[in-house]
Amino acid sequence: MRRGTTALLTAALLGTGAVTAPAAATVPVEIVPRDLTVTVTGLGPAGRTCQVDADLYVPAGVDAGSPAPAVLTTNGFGGTKADQADVARGLGEQGYVVLAYTGLGFVDGDLCPITLDDREHDGAAAGQLLRLLGGDPSVRAVDDATGATVVVDQVVRQDDVTGTPFDPAAGMIGGSYGGQVQFATAAVEHAAGTDRLDAVVPLITWNDLAYSLAPENGAVSPTSVTSTGTGVPKYQWMALFTVLGVANGLQDLPAVTDPAQLAGLATGDCANFDARVCTALLEVATTGYPSAASTAFLRERSVASYVSDVRVPTLLAQGQADTLFDLQESVATYTALRDQGTPTALVWQSWGHSDLTPQPGELDMRHPAESVQGRQVLAWFDHFLRGEGPAPQLGFSYYRDWVHEQTGDVAAAYAHADAYPVGATETLHLSGSGDLVADPAAVVAGSASWSSVAPVGPNYTETSFLDQTGPVTDPPGTAVRFTSPPLTAPVDVVGSPRLTVTLETPTVAGTQLLGPGGQLVLVAKLYDVGPDGVVELPHRLVSPVRVADVTAPVTVQLPGVVHRFEAGHSLAVVLAGGDLAYRGSTLPQPVVLRTGPGVAGELQLPVTG
Template identity: 45%
Template sequence: MLTRSSYPLAAATVVAALVAGQIAITEANRDPAGQQPAAALAPSAAAGPDPAGAAPPGGPGEGPEPAAPPPAAEPVVRELAIEVSVGPADDRRVCTVVTDLYLPPAAGPDHRVPAILTTHGFGGSKQDQQGIGLAAARQGYAVLAYSGLGFGGSDCKIYIDDPQYDGLAGSQLIDFLAGAHEAVDGTRLDAVALDAPGDPRVGMVGGSYGGQIQFAIMAVDQRLDALVPLITWNDLGYSLTPNNTGFQTGVSSGEPGVFKRGWAGLFTGVGVLRGAEHAQSDPSRLAGCPNFRDEVCASLARVAVLGYPDDQTAAWTRQVSVASYLDRITAPTLLIQGQADTLFGLQEAIATHRELTRRGTPVRMIWSQFGHSGNGPTGEIDLSADRIATSYLGQQAMAWFDHWLKGDGSVPPGPPLTYFREWAYHDPGDDADPAAHLAAVTAAYGTAGRYPVGRTQPLYLSGDGALVTAPGAVAAGSQSYLSPVAAPGSYSEVPAVQGELDEVPPTDAPGTFAAWTTAPLARSVDTVGVPTVEVTFNTPTAAGAPDEAGRLVVFAKLYDVAPDGTQTLKHRLVSPVRVPDATAPVRIELPGIVHRWEAGHRIRVVLAGSDLAYAGNLVAHPVTIATDLRQPPVLRLPVLHRPVLGQD
């Protein structure tokens, strides 16, 4: 089970957390000489690549031999260093990437197997992938786990999953799997199934930073055959400076967003620390912007002052985002995105899913409970060697590979959308066995044949502070607040360490927000998707603002209000908005959620002037939100099964 304490240590390194508690690789995993069988791995002078790049018997594309090693046979593990050449033509450099290779004992020229490439989240290393390496090798896959550039013993700086650097590095690791690129010690691999000479049968899995790298590699190399990116971004500009209005494509807005200073500060600190750890062997990493591409330091300095990204920041964050090259992603993709995630929310996966679907790429989406901001239940995710088969998401990932890499038609790819329903989960208890935990988690997942699901329920923002379903029940009136400048008036979370502060509830200071609330619900209502709110702000100080600095910033959110008045902000999610025109209606996307509003509870929408986790307004704007009876403000809530709320 994930522990929140792992997040600050590894800056939300997803796969590192996934394999917490994994078994260590000991000398028992290696052969007595610490080497691979000669048939699978050999110095290039002795063996070299297959001269014809031969596929397994039966021809390329037919998959590996069906025979599998005996269950008791342990994978053979070897650490290898591989040199790669990265960067555009005017900035070419050689980096050494450290890797761990896991092979089924029987793998070799006469028994080729499909491969899985895997790497870690931000701040981690190849050691984080030991569990997935052992587990997948036991299931008949060759696994190459590696430390990304700037991390865990690999050379060069952190390039933020840039296709021209990180993508090219990964492409040359695919060459190694194909037997077309040798390790520093001269080793070549001759054990991976080939679809064509130089084209290995290979998929990729990893989380967060290790999720985006899969897209970055495919931007420059079409040889990846299946992807499983977990909790990663669509547009890094949106992730770190979100603006939840005026979307042009996906989550990319035409208006500069609001700086997510908590998360950005955390990642910067971890990246610099990793550089300092290896400065003695590679002091160049601390030159200029310490351990980061040069643009990062300059961008952070500017955005920290301004509170929003300038054009240069927007350009490079777009460059390192799959949103800018989705036309290159053609491999079947299993998107796993966390509901408890204030860094990379559900909208990021939705944006990627929508475009891949439009382009005809096979794609499936799972909304897990776990994310950068919270844990999932025991049995939801555990990619350690001994538990992958008894964790829900581990099973889904391996089934995806079995279907697309092994060509196993008996393993279906799964429904288009699967989502964890917290209200449907019944904890079997700490003493229950893994099978019981898996069964409980599996039963808690709902499925849908498409996204979006259900229908939309309009709730009108009445002038008397009520949320009502009938336009005729709307009353005239208005609410006003003053947006704070010096000190935030609202608190949602402290990113990555919020688990230590769970007893501190989200709050909004009086006079710094406006709110509208339904009557108690007569029956429960389920939401699966992304709510929106359409509203007009009357803000004289922001009307006609010549630039972003003077524009109004608003934080939209939904509370679940219990009968005793206790408010719950689902996963502490908020939606920052920089309003482009304070005189015109604005449509705001609220955070994507999966939530049951229980009978007797009330739904509350809040528009606040600040939030501790973000930069805010640079001007103390007086804000009035009036209800026009001809066109009242409206919250549009995705609902399942029972669309009509109890106050009708």
């Protein structure tokens, strides 16, 4: 049986799509997978042995005499190999041998815990599966139907070229949890000098899991999400991603806003996680933030900590609709890979963890040749695994919803640039009376104030991925807003705006030296305000910050977005004292924001067009 539900982070990401394949002259014979149990050994410091449940898909006509390249794929968090059936059959019909497997820790009866895609367990296990695809008889695989030992001999071998034994022509694809394991596998292979992995396609995955679950967006580099500061826990997602999502399912969602109940859950059996995961949960429930040790634990399980060992061509796709792993994470990974010379392409697609449904024609891996992203994947694998076709286009591509609405053409909705970032920077200035003005000479002195009132909320943006429909709210006294005049022409923002403000908070100035618990927590966000006053928060994305020093100007990196602010609309930047999706300050924190000539206060926007 599967442990828990797959409703949260399902790996059906790759099979989701509203595309119907056109009628073909011939209907391909459906590939019936061979159900295998593969024994992987020597994992982690304890040298664990784990049983991996896998399905081997071999296309018709592919055998030892006519081998084909292979693709390895695994599930998203909480899923199983079954979630990968569409991608396996879709790539199989394109002539690829596919091995779909259930990630470590997601099958009852196996004693191996969930280790968050670390290199020593998850990466090493996938490396052994690559050896299996390369025909290594020492990697034991058994046919579950017959009990016969299986040695894979239908995959193209590269031993003579690379000098590496049991080296298949092989790539990997997967989303979310099934995305990060690709980086772990590539790093393990490169560190060992074997490099059996030839191309990867990680979708909607993380760069730094410490940032993903407890982001800190203050004064960070535009091309990195890793900070030396302590983040603000993404309370709902953290709970759903770990204990609640797997062990207890959706019926325990009320605990998301009940720290005492969450603390009780975290002291249980830890839902088959490495115990340090639940230690971090307990810290958040009791102190309100993760310790340095927990932050280091999460960061170690992230490509940010070992990117120099990832040298495999990478087609990286990230979702605009994603409050779990945001666009900034993909920028950090893309930039690091590109700057070290790794062939890398970055795609900002429409869909993500907050909305798992691609646009019609955008992604359908069951029929990859019939969708925009599916064709990108085929071009990537065809070139790097088969040596066929031109070198794929690198650089940066991004989906524009307003173009799709105007044209009805999802392919035309994608723009391409040679690299990220794109466009130019335009600056608006914070002025008294709550205005955003283009002319710095128009700035007048003023002040605005707010206070946090509870560790969780009361300001509302979302309920993780479960509800993106309710209105965003900022109760009186809990936030300040600065608004531009109505726009005379559309403004297209592509990337991460940056906000700089000057604050006064004597209470926090006296407590911030005590550590994270005494530091100011705030949440910054950018609204699109319509002529009728209706507020849109693009994809419900916000930037929480734990400010290390309130006596100096504070710079916040706002969420990465692709958004058109239409003519007649206004931009509004908001600073709030809390949010229902995050674990904020335990004590009230009154804050005054100062504006005026010579006072640091501006909003920088990355604008295209």
